[in-house]
Amino acid sequence: MSDTKTLIENRPPSVANLFLDRVAATPDAEAYRYPVPAKSGEGPDEWESLTWAQTAERVSRIAAGLVDLGVQAEERVGLASSTRIEWILADFAILCAGAATTTLYPQTNADEASFILSDSASKVLIAEDVTQLQKARDTRAELPGLVHVVVIDTEGLTAEPGDPEGWVLSLAELEARGTALLEKQPGIVKERVGALGAEQLATLIYTSGTTGRPKGVRLTQDCWSYMAKAMVGTELLSEADVQYLWLPLAHVFGKALLSGQVEAGHLTVVDGRVDKIIENLPIVQPTYMASVPRVFEKVYNGVAAKARAGGGAKYKIFLWAAEVAREWAKVTQDNFRRTGKASAPLGLELKHKIADALVYKKIRAAFGGNLRACISGGAALAPEIGFFFAGVGVHILEGYGLTETSGPAFVNPGEAYRTGTVGKPLPGNEVRIADDGEVLLRGPNNMQGYHGQPEKTTEVLESDGWFHTGDIGELSADGYLRITDRKKDLIKTSGGKYVAPAEVEGQFKALCPYVSNILVHGADRNYCTALIALEEPPLLDWAAENGLGGKSYAEVVAAPATLEMVEGYVKQLNEGLQRWQTIKKFKLLPRDLDVEHGELTPSLKLKRPVVEREYKHLIDEMYAGAREA
Structure with missing residues (x-):
């Protein structure tokens, strides 16, 4: 050091x-x-x-x-x-x-x-x-x-x-x-x-402003x-x-x-x-x-969809291997934290070796075969997806930072990485957690300020150098940071309970192989709802296997069978949530969210206000007739 x-x-x-x-x-x-185009004008790039x-x-x-x-x-x-x-x-x-x-x-x-x-x-x-x-x-x-x-x-x-x-x-x-x-x-x-x-x-x-310039x-x-x-x-x-x-x-x-x-x-x-x-x-x-979480989600969904398309036996093997990967990753990371050695019980090691031969080695080969680590940033990675890739041998080192901190201010350290955290501060960076849970950062990488907007600068940058990130987080005793949500995105229901939407959304992404984007809503309401957009390629593969082949994306999304399929995953999600976090109603969106319509930032972050404004009619339908506390 x-x-x-x-x-x-x-x-x-x-x-x-x-x-x-x-x-x-x-x-x-x-x-x-x-890459440059082939000199012949045909064939793969040179x-x-x-x-x-x-x-x-x-x-x-x-x-x-x-x-x-x-x-x-x-x-x-x-x-x-x-x-x-x-x-x-x-x-x-x-x-x-x-x-x-x-x-x-x-x-x-x-x-x-x-x-x-x-x-x-x-x-x-x-x-x-x-x-x-x-x-x-x-x-x-x-x-x-x-x-x-x-x-x-x-x-x-x-x-x-x-x-x-x-x-x-x-x-x-x-x-x-x-x-x-x-x-x-x-x-x-x-x-x-x-x-x-x-x-x-x-x-x-x-x-990328969600409102205004x-x-x-x-x-x-x-x-x-x-x-x-x-x-x-x-x-x-x-x-x-x-x-x-x-x-x-x-x-x-x-x-x-x-x-x-x-x-x-x-x-x-x-x-x-x-x-x-x-x-x-x-x-x-x-x-x-380096990547953003959306790419790992797409890879995971693609692998799951391919296994499902291979027939019932292949899909069962994949589900079993995915569960083994997660269990193995959790156990080895926990043991490394306690003993400094990434070990697992003999029975689990044996299952992991079998799963590696059947499933994991093919996924590693798809990444090129030499991958030492991936760095994930820009948004939160669903822990269950992180544990899956950790078990597969594609090590995703989550990091954290903002434009105002010149990018990464935290990153997970090599072998000692902990899925679900963004790691430790980069050398020379300081962190503290404010009384309301907000993460504050100070270091040489902090911005000078906002160009031509001194009043906006003073809102987030204190005179002694501490920058207010707007994110809520927790620090472990040994310095690992876990981001729980954006301060402004925390939902307070009309019953007074706080819900971190990103946490619920991440869990759903790990459960449902067809989800592309999900937005949990519930501020000042007496229950939570969700807008769900589905990923087109795996969804259409599923449709072909379930009597909906040849139909357009919009037609498949509107089909009762699709609604029933997604409802099954929502029920699974709710089983692992506190009562006030559960999704009581949901709506499937007629198309996926994208950058072109202004619903995602160029780094694929969800612009909540934009989506909530655009699909206000669907949100209103989910609360129609509900008694608000």
Whole structure:
């Protein structure tokens, strides 16, 4: 721990410094691998690589290009793109130019993108393609400070009469400008990096607002330098690792992973296409991968549905193996906590070995076969799903953090991980639990504040550095944190009982293999209800086996047999709940919730107010005629 303390205390002012140090240390090591279309135009993607030295060459050209465009220290450069190698190159280049990245999700609509670019006073926008460029074109009148748009993928790019001269240029043209400047001023990028201060603005990330406009979270150069050192200090990452990176880099979790990689120096395989994850895993063979809980839920539901489709015998074997996995994980984790050894009784070990041969090894192979651990963050993982994967040998290390804390402030430690907790604080972080149960955090990774909103900043950030997370949690005697719910999401029934909806929702996700999303409602009511959205592929497989084959998703959801099937899982759920937590009524939604309709954030978190507002009529139906206490 003293070495870790030294590592953190002696950190440089920015990740840009760490990046140049990494390039100098291992110039010829493979830094990134990424897919490109097959040269023949047909067949699977081909994979190309960049060494750290090659990465630095492109970063320097882009950084110098930004300098040539007139970008000054701390001025904002917007970055609107999916996860791809150019996102990473552009972000490092922005930092190395001394500027600050404003991240935008590619799904962001033109109105909100315009607000973010205007509020951040972004001078340049790096846009993935003509779709992202068009958003800026459509709102150009509202963006007088946006002097250039740089387009990465120029397919379909044409000049428009309304474009000011030189307003749009390609990434290749930007790099050419950078090359020309570097010939005149070869030291310009190193000069910009050398001038960086720890408290300079590095990143503006706008939180997904459930109501009103999002807030810009100001993260300094030091936030990322600290994060890089702390993540390696936890022994979470090593130079030998292979990371599969598909998470949206506009999200703070993805940004933190980039910082950690620079310090560790390992290979990162980059492909943001979510529909390629299952196909890519056996090719990439990662040693670690970060994800959000929704992906693990999908994998679990997919495995369960496949087993069910294989017939009654296969499904019984799966259910038995799943129960063995959970029991084995709970017992071994408990024994490790007490004795330091992950042991289980002989009979359980024998059952676990049989289940491994029949079920678990196939699941591990689907993850590529080399997976050391997965890091889960962004939302709560249902403990029963966590225990299932722990028993299978896919170790999910849950972490916890917020945009305002530069991503992970807690993570589970390696072998000593405890499913259902988010682990221990990263080195250099402090935590305390307020009288009302709220989790408060203090550390070098805390934000400067909300951009241009000092009154909002003082609501959550105390003068002595303590940040109010808005989450309710419990600390164990040995420092493991368990998040029980969002402070504002706690339900108080009209009978005065408190219900943590996320806890009930997580239990249901572990029981029902067809659920995609569930929202428990009951504030100021005398009983709890639920809105349930089902996962289309496994649901339609179930439908085909139950006389509903050929029907649409909406038709299957409306069928009495589907209602009866889900009701069975709700009854199972209620058996394990306190009376006031039980779901008395539920409604199936006609479609799944999604980002496009604004019901989920880009990191797949449920926007409760949006969903409750949209489906108010269904909620009202569930309480129609009920006597409220």
